[in-house]
Amino acid sequence: MKVLVVGSGGREHTLVWALARSPSVTEVLAAPGNPGMQKQAVCHAVAVDDLEAVTALALGEKVDLVVVGPELPLTLGLADRLRAEEIPCFGPGADGARLEGSKAWCKDLMARAGIPTAAYRTFTDPDEALAWLDEGQGGIVVKASGLAAGKGSIVCADRDEAKATVREIMIERRFGEAGDMVVIEELLTGEEASILAITDGRVLLPLVASQDHKAVGEGDTGPNTGGMGAYAPAPVADPDVMGRVHERVLGPILAALNGEGIDYRGVLYAGLMIDEAGEPRVIEFNCRFGDPETQVVLPLVNGDLGRALLDAANGDLDPGCLEIADGAAVCVVLASGGYPGSYEKGFPIRGLGAETEDVIVFHAGTKQTEEGIVTAGGRVLGVTALAPDIRTAVDRAYARVDTIEFEGKYCRRDIAWRALER
Numbered sequence: 001m002k003v004l005v006v007g008s009g010g011r012e013h014t015l016v017w018a019l020a021r022s023p024s025v026t027e028v029l030a031a032p033g034n035p036g037m038q039k040q041a042v043c044h045a046v047a048v049d050d051l052e053a054v055t056a057l058a059l060g061e062k063v064d065l066v067v068v069g070p071e072l073p074l075t076l077g078l079a080d081r082l083r084a085e086e087i088p089c090f091g092p093g094a095d096g097a098r099l100e101g102s103k104a105w106c107k108d109l110m111a112r113a114g115i116p117t118a119a120y121r122t123f124t125d126p127d128e129a130l131a132w133l134d135e136g137q138g139g140i141v142v143k144a145s146g147l148a149a150g151k152g153s154i155v156c157a158d159r160d161e162a163k164a165t166v167r168e169i170m171i172e173r174r175f176g177e178a179g180d181m182v183v184i185e186e187l188l189t190g191e192e193a194s195i196l197a198i199t200d201g202r203v204l205l206p207l208v209a210s211q212d213h214k215a216v217g218e219g220d221t222g223p224n225t226g227g228m229g230a231y232a233p234a235p236v237a238d239p240d241v242m243g244r245v246h247e248r249v250l251g252p253i254l255a256a257l258n259g260e261g262i263d264y265r266g267v268l269y270a271g272l273m274i275d276e277a278g279e280p281r282v283i284e285f286n287c288r289f290g291d292p293e294t295q296v297v298l299p300l301v302n303g304d305l306g307r308a309l310l311d312a313a314n315g316d317l318d319p320g321c322l323e324i325a326d327g328a329a330v331c332v333v334l335a336s337g338g339y340p341g342s343y344e345k346g347f348p349i350r351g352l353g354a355e356t357e358d359v360i361v362f363h364a365g366t367k368q369t370e371e372g373i374v375t376a377g378g379r380v381l382g383v384t385a386l387a388p389d390i391r392t393a394v395d396r397a398y399a400r401v402d403t404i405e406f407e408g409k410y411c412r413r414d415i416a417w418r419a420l421e422r
């Protein structure tokens with residue numbers, strides 16, 4: 001079958017890589033794709049949020065399946081648009097994508113379904129939010145309800161910082177209309193893990209649990225980024241915890257979505273905080289594969305991913321059709337110096353190529369020029385290594401990282417430290 005992957009980052013490169021290895025997949029296309037994919041896919045210069053152009057491409061190329069990487073086109077209704085043309089799409093419609101597109105709606109849905117999550121309140125009036133914080137109630141995590149490129153959740157040190165954050169989001173409108181509504185919630189403690197489950201709207205196929213590193217600095221310090229690295233499996237999510245997540249989180253949210261009349265076909269991504277007793281609480285749901293988590297999760301999946309995603313898109317998923325491989329995967333993100341603040345682009349990248357079975361270099365912010373491949377974004381590359389254990393995977397990943405050079409190259413040197421410290 002012919003599959004079109006929508007997106008251009010490391011997540012989408014990983015999807016292309018995994019789909020190209022799927023026995024059922026004969027051809028992969030990407031829109032717009034990136035230079036790293038060119039060995040496995042034909043890239044078409046179509047923007048992810050141009051729903052008409054993506055649909056026209058899928059129709060013109062007679063693709064059998066569209067796999068949508070980023071959340072933006074899903075919230076805009078790309079899956080609905082494709083389904084109206086009878087093109088199978090892996091990714092929820094705009095109704096299901098609200099899970100990510102409106103944190104306030106998602107929190108209310110969780111509350112009604114009894115899913116464990118942080119206590120919260122929602123505000124549309126900044127004065128009410130500030131007055132409520134003044135009364136000394138509630139927690140100190142402030143979130144813009146709408147899409148803010150993963151940067152809309154701010155964990156505040158105290159109430160003064162929380163009030164300043166409310167002003168920034170609601171009055172100065174740092175995230176634009178995404179911050180017209182805010183969720184203020186209790187601070188959860190424990191260890192984080194991400195669980196991505198494939199669903200056809202009826203059954204769930206949870207993949208291996210992973211942990212990502214959002215903060216730019218070592219020891220998980222400094223401002224949040226799109227993700228500086230990840231590893232899987234996350235030891236905190238042992239089989240007991242995975243069982244609880246299935247029973248108390250994934251099953252109930254799917255049932256709640258069904259209860260809203262939503263036929264959800266795609267990835268249910270649960271971002272979790274797991275306390276010392278192994279009790280999971282939901283930090284957030286996302287409506288698509290995580291990045292960089294995907295860069296460690298998909299390399300640990302055995303089986304025909306293309307077939308599984310098509311079956312999910314068609315509402316006919318066999319939850320036993322994929323297996324989790326033994327061993328571990330670690331991904332180190334190479335970023336442009338200055339990221340997540342301002343940074344320069346256009347620097348030549350040396351040391352690409354040289355692929356092996358257990359070390360893969362996924363492209364994110366790169367661009368092909370006449371002089372070769374150059375940097376073109378904050379997160380430039382993801383270097384993923386596979387090994388029997390996390391320690392060996394870490395060593396393999398950093399050995400490869402050190403063979404890649406570009407001006408201003410920055411990476412964290414402590415990816416997977418929590419797993420190594422255990």
Ligand code: AMP
Pocket residue numbers: 118141143150151152153154155185186187188189192214271283284
């Ligand atoms: P989100 O955008 O909701 O995924 O949040 C981004 C990051 O902020 C999460 O990965 C957590 O590290 C942190 N975070 C968000 N909400 C909470 C919370 N209620 N308690 C503790 N940490 C949180």
